[in-house]
Amino acid sequence: MKLTGMVKAEEVKLNEVAKPTLQASDDVILHIVRACVCGSDLWNYRGIDHVAEGHNSGHEAIAIVEEVGDDITTVKPGDFVIAPFTHGCGHCAACINGFDGGCLNHQDNFSNDAQAEYMRYQHAQWSLIKVPGQPGDYSEGMLKSLLTLSDVMPTGYHAAKTADVKRGDKVVVVGDGAVGLCAVLSAKMLGAAQIIIMSRHEDRQKLAREFGATDVVADRGESGIKQVLDLTGGTGADAVLECVGAESSTAQAMAVVRPGGTIGRVGLPHMANMNPAESFYRNVKIAGGPASVTTYVKGGLLKAVLDGQINPGKVFTKTFALDDVDAAYQAMDKRETIKSYLVVSD
Amino acid sequence: MKLTGMVKAEEVKLNEVAKPTLQASDDVILHIVRACVCGSDLWNYRGIDHVAEGHNSGHEAIAIVEEVGDDITTVKPGDFVIAPFTHGCGHCAACINGFDGGCLNHQDNFSNDAQAEYMRYQHAQWSLIKVPGQPGDYSEGMLKSLLTLSDVMPTGYHAAKTADVKRGDKVVVVGDGAVGLCAVLSAKMLGAAQIIIMSRHEDRQKLAREFGATDVVADRGESGIKQVLDLTGGTGADAVLECVGAESSTAQAMAVVRPGGTIGRVGLPHMANMNPAESFYRNVKIAGGPASVTTYVKGGLLKAVLDGQINPGKVFTKTFALDDVDAAYQAMDKRETIKSYLVVSD
Incomplete structure (x- = not known):
């Protein structure tokens, strides 16, 4: 499958890698529908933060559940979900107090590798957010707003x-x-x-x-x-x-x-x-600090988007195919778009 | 009159200085009844913060109003008052929002020279707090609690x-x-x-x-x-x-x-x-940050003290005459007392 990877400062490309597999009982494998480029990805792209070749800091996606670990009871294959960049457990002192961005149970609390065809989503039980229906039930504008719920809107x-x-x-x-x-x-x-x-x-x-x-x-x-x-x-x-x-x-x-x-x-x-x-x-x-993505989205932001009360998806002012991911980074880097939207699959 | 002054690290003494006079229309001259030594005075006493010889950072007192500037309408000579270490105006954006410790109208928002017989209290109109009756109406324990309202209790x-x-x-x-x-x-x-x-x-x-x-x-x-x-x-x-x-x-x-x-x-x-x-x-x-002394004391702490709901004066575990001010500093420096209480006048 295709996964975006850093080549060097000012350059990313798609690499052909093995499709991710379940590695823990609370993992979920996601088939990405839409992804995007984040302002925080630019710290790497611009060479301000240094990351290894092949690294992908993409962490925003809406997706279809492909496969679930043994302990997952909240979603099943075929479900349409928002994949928050944070992975709270939902029951530690941080999550209970509404700070799932600082979950005490998950050292690996942040996503990577979301600018890809598939991703392994860790600690999915509480953090993944189910969306009613299927992607095809929504307009592209609504999909854009749903995608912002994985990071920028709750942030x-x-x-x-x-x-x-x-x-x-x-x-x-x-x-x-x-x-x-x-x-x-x-x-x-x-x-x-x-x-x-x-x-x-x-x-x-x-x-x-x-x-x-x-x-x-x-x-x-x-x-x-x-x-x-x-x-x-x-x-x-x-x-x-x-x-x-x-x-x-x-x-x-x-x-x-x-x-x-x-x-x-x-x-x-x-x-x-x-x-x-x-x-x-x-x-x-x-x-x-890091946002309480799941808390806010379950707590009201998803409803506000689905009801049309807010339309944060308007921040996506240019659309790219995953194959053109370097152009998507470039457009954001040069401020030719507010945020680059990546169409990955139907 | 007598005013405490820094001699060098680990030494203060009383100096004979001119009695302070009104210098601005919102000044009040106070005749100190009780004062004390603050933990923050020890930053100077221990030589960690450097101050000029003769400097006195004392900023906690209960007192009798001796003389008032032309613009003062809230207190009159003979009134018994708490002298907060902060000098809010009561009507700027900081004071209105309950942060008189950061009053926007008074650059000189903090007291000095309170370990003395008399002090010039600046910007007194809103900040000084009147206490019912006279010092003689209260027990020494109540005077101690009233004195804490100038700093440590609201802090x-x-x-x-x-x-x-x-x-x-x-x-x-x-x-x-x-x-x-x-x-x-x-x-x-x-x-x-x-x-x-x-x-x-x-x-x-x-x-x-x-x-x-x-x-x-x-x-x-x-x-x-x-x-x-x-x-x-x-x-x-x-x-x-x-x-x-x-x-x-x-x-x-x-x-x-x-x-x-x-x-x-x-x-x-x-x-x-x-x-x-x-x-x-x-x-x-x-x-x-710096406490909202007047806000809190007028807002309820004075009542809580006068009603006997709280008794913060218990932090004063040793009493000294103003003449023994160096011993009062020493006792705090060596942790022989929690806080040193200074009896200045009746």
Whole structure:
């Protein structure tokens, strides 16, 4: 079968590999229907994070269950499922408290190898999410929105939830990638009164407004900070959703949050350290981490998508066949698309 | 008048200085009744933080109003007051949101020079807290509890509030100084089901149990962490109240919080940096900062003290005359007392 693999910085290709097999009693083998490229995959693609040749960090998919391990009772072959990038057990102290992204029972809590024809999905019993019907029952637009439920939509929602966004809040979203845009949508769902997105790209600004952004700030650095402070009455936002993870975006987030406000971080931290005194003296709360995908999707996001209440699939602005996966990476790398959608099978 | 001043590391003495005068229209001159020594004063006394000769970081007092600036309408000469170490305005975005420790209108938001006969109290209009009657109406025990309301009791309460302690929570308190003990009392007030204090000193362990601690862990490092994890069913605490601010205590706090749990920090950070990835991957929330003294005291802590619901004054286990201020510092430095109480005037 075909599996995407890193060749070197700025290049991935499809390799022919053996179809994965069940290796544990709680494994499920998935036949991938749709997959995609994540902003976090670009850390590897751009050579910022170093990974071995052949590695694939793809971790977003909707799929058909092909085969199940002996302990699996929640899904059966032929079921249509969302495959979260997290693999919570559902019953440890982390999962019970709604943080399946930090499941205490699974060291191997994150997916890989999803940009492929088949994948081995570990610890599937609680974490996989069944979707009613079959892929053919849904429009391509609905499939796109269902695919966002494997990562970017719950991740954006996690930024808003951990930043404790409440009705009437002033919210700033740092990052205009798919996660940032889903964070806008989430802040809107949670009742934010003002949602300012920091974005320099016209296509993303447009979608952000469609998703609920009330203001767009294109400048960064001192000028961008000043504009956000002006927009929030001089004081900064109640909640800042940090959807990048870079040193500059984190500094930006810290500069626009009000005293006692909260930063919800969902971008993988790519920085040396944080100054513990800066947040302390301003009573800024720093929250967030890997999203609670299964918790949120089962808890309401799947229903919100199926009901048409939200349409996060709009972040996919270019579609590629799996055979063209390098072009899919390139388009995201060059910001020719917000997020690249991969059609794998019918 | 007499004012405590730093001589050099391990030595303070009383200096004869001019009585302070009103310098701004929102100043109040206070005649100090009782003052005390704070754990944070020891950072200076021990030479860890360097301050100029003659400097006094004392910032806790109950007092009689001696004189008021033209803009002061909330207190008048002769009133008995608690003098918070923070000086919120009461109406900026920080104060309105309950974070007067980070008041946006007052750069000079923290007290100094309280270990003295008189002090100039800045920005007094909203921040000073009136106490019914006169000092002579109260027992010495009640005066002690009222004095804790200028800092350590609301600071301990801030640790518990920012760590979001809720009914039924498992809580760990790191630090067994006066703030740590007040944090135990606060966790109890907020309904915590389990309160574990990390303490190596018998007098503090005893008072912690009286204040509501259910368990005491004397060991630190790996052994202390293991004991806390065992006590919390292997998973760590919902909330950790970090009441020291040192690198080792912060590491201890991080090691005993469950995934998705919160660390409420109230110890002034004395460390180089925090690893942003450690808290991220475990979804640990880092909150806290300078306490919301006026907010909490007016909001209920004063009533709780006056009603006898709480008796935080028990943290004062040795009493000194202001003339013996160096002995008061020494006793705290050598841990011969939990907190040193200074009798300044009747």
